[in-house]
Amino acid sequence: MGLQVIEALMHKLTAGLLCLVLAAAPVLGGCEQDRGTGAGYLFSYTLDANPRSLDPQLAEDEASLTVIGNMFSGLFRMEDTGAVTPDVAESYEISPDGCTYTIRMRQDNYWYSLGDARQEATRTDSEDAAKHATAVTAADFVYAFQRIFDPLTNSPYRERFACLKNARQIMDGEMDCTRIGVDAADTYTVVFTLEKPDANFLSLLATTAAMPCNPSFFYACKGRYGLDEDSVISNGPFYLRMWFYDPYGKENQIYMRRNALNSRAKQVYPSNLTFYIQNAQQAEQNFRDSLTDCLITADSSYAASDKYTALSYESLTYGLIFNPAHPQYANLTLRKALAQGTRSASYGSMLGADAREATGLIPPAVRLLGKSYRELVSQQSVQPAAEDAAALYSRALEELDAASLESVQILVPEGLTDYAALHEVVRQWSDLFGFYIGIAPVDPETYAQRLAAGDYAIALYGTGSDFNSPAGALQQLLDRQAMLGMSAETVLAVQEQLEKASGMQNLSGTVEYYREAERLVLEDACFVPVFYKQEYLVFRPDNEDLALNPFTGQVFFADAKHFE
Structure with missing residues (x-):
């Protein structure tokens, strides 16, 4: 034994x-x-x-x-x-x-x-x-x-x-x-x-x-x-x-x-x-x-095994955030160019069984009116109007009075995924803008320390909700407005939509306000969704x-x- x-x-x-x-x-x-x-x-x-x-x-x-x-x-x-x-x-x-x-x-x-x-x-x-x-x-x-x-x-x-x-x-x-x-x-x-x-x-x-x-x-x-x-x-x-x-x-x-x-x-x-x-x-x-x-895990191998029962939840949205103190990557026009480039990248097939391509902020585990919020509000309906990514990038360089961007690496937590999809996003940026950005996996403790210290230019970051409501997911983003570099105008506009939603007497009347609030955050390009991450309760x-x-x-x- x-x-x-x-x-x-x-x-x-x-x-x-x-x-x-x-x-x-x-x-x-x-x-x-x-x-x-x-x-x-x-x-x-x-x-x-x-x-x-x-x-x-x-x-x-x-x-x-x-x-x-x-x-x-x-x-x-x-x-x-x-x-x-x-x-x-x-x-x-x-x-x-x-x-x-x-x-x-x-x-x-x-x-x-x-x-x-x-x-x-x-x-x-x-x-x-x-x-x-x-x-x-x-x-x-x-x-x-x-x-x-x-x-x-x-x-x-x-x-x-x-x-x-x-x-x-x-x-x-x-x-x-x-x-x-x-x-x-x-x-x-x-x-x-x-x-x-x-x-x-x-x-x-x-x-x-x-x-x-x-x-x-x-x-x-x-x-x-x-x-x-x-x-x-x-x-x-x-x-x-x-x-x-x-x-x-x-x-x-x-x-x-x-x-x-x-x-x-x-x-x-x-x-x-x-x-x-x-x-x-x-x-x-x-x-x-x-x-x-039982065990809470993000490891999809448990779900694939017949030895276990696995309840799955897409409760986190991982996306790219930009250091609001960085002299270049805090620029709104540049963020919009990179966001547009991310949406045009074909990386969905490169994600593992535990992740799914995301273009919305609120994860599918959030439910409203007995359905996943993502069934009620499609990801396409919250997307900002499409713009030419290369033109946005050129305009950003003019605003920054720069000939090119500083080469940086995306800070990511080690072991979260194999990052093949993120490499494809970076490749798309290279094709569109003619520059290369690397990916730097670090251990979770170092990742948290560098985020807290502002020691990054771009980082992969996960967000969810602290209770089962679109309001909770959007409020979590508002609570992190300083870290995300969300503009004051966007903060006020999102707060207004949430106040309108909370003032409704029934949940069905809240859907359009949540949709608009989500669209406003995406328009600000302070958080660029990349994928929804599965978590499992395994027993x-x-x-x-x-x-x-x-x-x-x-x-x-x-x-x-x-x-x-």
């Missing part, structure tokens, strides 16, 4: 022992597996970093969001189809003017923490845990949104919810955060009041930032909320049982158990979750060694119903099943 196989078996044995050592009262559920339904399995996954904070109103990194996504439940959840469906919400009504959302909550959603588990272990088996449990109420959602707008929280999500009544005045320091337009009409009814309609509001309520916060527990943490195993609480499928991290150690992991109280209302299939805290390279090795049950055929949010990188395990 190989050493790696032995190590994998030992890790699984260790996980099994944890189920025994950490077991609390019978109500919490054990490690018993029901092979008929696929329930009761201990799923394992590798996080590529230690979560920075398990506070939903603060967390932004992928590791934190993944753990939070399995610990908390919001009023709504986003399905793979892009549809928003109730979670803790039982029903909801939207006022005729689109500015008031009245949401009635389920009364069978409960908070649970490690402290509750310890108390539960001391009670007799005859005592019903629900009698001692704390129900999630409208006040918990009200408090969560007050925290988002409390300047002491310094939440990165304030702008996302700026559509709420009084949000701007609070952000400007003119009102207290308790005046935000979120109120509890009664114990289980929460009311959101908006300054103006926002067609994306239900989608926003399905994001991590909109998860509830129990004020009593928060204050009891005395500033430690979300930072250790005793300072986190769950109202979702699982609760956190152990969080061990030593930056110099190798056995770092987070261990979670099923929240059996919440599983009564909606079945949670796994009995436990183990998150190993290592790195991306070790994550792949763990999966190959069968230590973990073995004996597992089913794992889910991935391709925009946040969160893997969800509540519905995951294992069959032997």
